[in-house]
Amino acid sequence: MMSNSMSAKVQWLDGMKFVATSGTGHSVVMDGNREGHAPTPMEMVLMAAGSCSSVDVVSILEKTRQQFVRCEVELEGKRADSVPAVFTDIHMHFKVYGKGVAEQHVERAVKLSADKYCSVSIMLGASVNVTHSFEVIEA
Template structure:
């Protein structure tokens, strides 16, 4: 896996993944794009969401969409690392089983999500979920 980050101007940078996808980041208070720390938070949510969706699909759950709301707390001072991250998964669908959702979130947290598991070595990561059963 590889990536490249190129300075644009001010504190704005363009990161390009080895697979050729680009994303803009802004180190100036996230005025023009997500900050690098916001990207870390979003990466954790994206990685976990991939797992949860995949596991629920394999369990043949009738899921319409999945959202994850992330709340990250950072240390005072420098470096302002994450100290706590809470992920709330909101699952929308029809007759979605709570047991399957609980299992999917736990498997992501404990076994599959590389980003969260890596961050969990130094950050307190917690999870919750809500199921919105649609008619």
């Protein structure tokens, strides 16, 4: 049975670079400088929301046997002008490529992710205006 707790460790490397290691042993480097050598923590939040939603959308589309070959999500985050520069708005635009992919299945998958499954996006939605859109591209 899986536990509801998670753990992580963040260690300073040099400058404003840090390595974060998940409790499952996976590491990622982050950089506090916007022009740094790795994503910033806020970029990681945006990427986490997109990854979490994408897992749901792909999983739901696979269950509905849609013939898709690619799924990507483009994210745009707007931040407050003052400190703390939190996200005020996040927009996710899904692009699903495939043969005869039904728009209603993509719409349903995006909606289910947004409203029910994506813990990152739903958690952010408590304080951020999170919006979604999609397009289906014949490939």
